[in-house]
Amino acid sequence: MNSTYSKRKRFKNWRARRPFLGATLCIFSGLIILYVPAQLYELAATPGNMLFVGFFLGGLTLLMGVLSYIMPRLSTLLGILAIFASVLSIMGALGGFLIGTILGIIGGSMLIAWKPVIADNVSQVQSNGDHTAEKEVASGKEVLPE
């Protein structure tokens, strides 16, 4: 029970630190766009076939969603690319019957609109093993360096 709670809490914490909804919508959009050319994969290798474009743009939208999970700081750039790819997928994949394109626009916009809250993480680096100050604070007395 506790472990489930902690997993849920960890997931919540992980989700809060990235544009989760936008990235998830981009992944769905990519999968829907890829559905059309994936049904016709046997034709994709024929010369001059637009299906390749469908595969490329659908895959790009999917990738932008996955990358937003991994690199949330780049969410604005990834969002712009996701919108661009999902709209252009009208050619070659019919935009996943237009549903993929619309989801891509919404997901990409959410990635663009996401603004991270940044804090300084101050890490203490000890020099020459000198712990005098800590010892003074801990004991409340003046301590001479060893």
Added chain:
Amino acid sequence: MNLAAETVIIGGQTVKKRLVVALLGGFIFLGSLLGLFGVTGVAAAVPLSGVGEFTVKFDKMIGKDFQLLGGLADGGTRQNNPVAVNIIKEATIYGLEISKKITIPGLGTIRVVIESKDEKNPVKIDGLTQKATVVSGDAVFTNMEMKENFVGNIENPLEKVAKEFTQGADTITITNGELQTLYLWQDRVTLSNMKVYFEIPDSK
């Protein structure tokens, strides 16, 4: 002791203003792309097959160098359906409507309709290959030839079906046509004033 500072993301928020601007930008981009297609016509090789049977309807179709063969094609739910393979070198279609029913989990069945009904700029197709299970309409042929060929020495069943019976004509004109199609290939298609929309079949 040194203090080394690095920034970490502790959370995030969605900026509404940016969201609205991005959404508007995305939909304007989509609209301008579709508008461009509407003005210039879509010129792209568009294959539609394997996504199951779809319906092609048109008011009138004029085709040059028509050829009909027997064949087999796979549908979305059944394999090896007997089909009529229609090959037309150049086709001009008035009042075209292509529709397909698709089932999306969670949304139910919806009908996707692609329409191009511009009287002045009909749909022009080069290199059309189409496999239909049902063809209906009023057809007029010129210089039509129908023949049955000897296929006793051919073992491949697909080749046998294709060569056993052939029909050809210099031109074909079909009015009020409706085709149930499993496969559609166009080398090049121009759809003027193309409209794509969705409808829920049960509401009609």
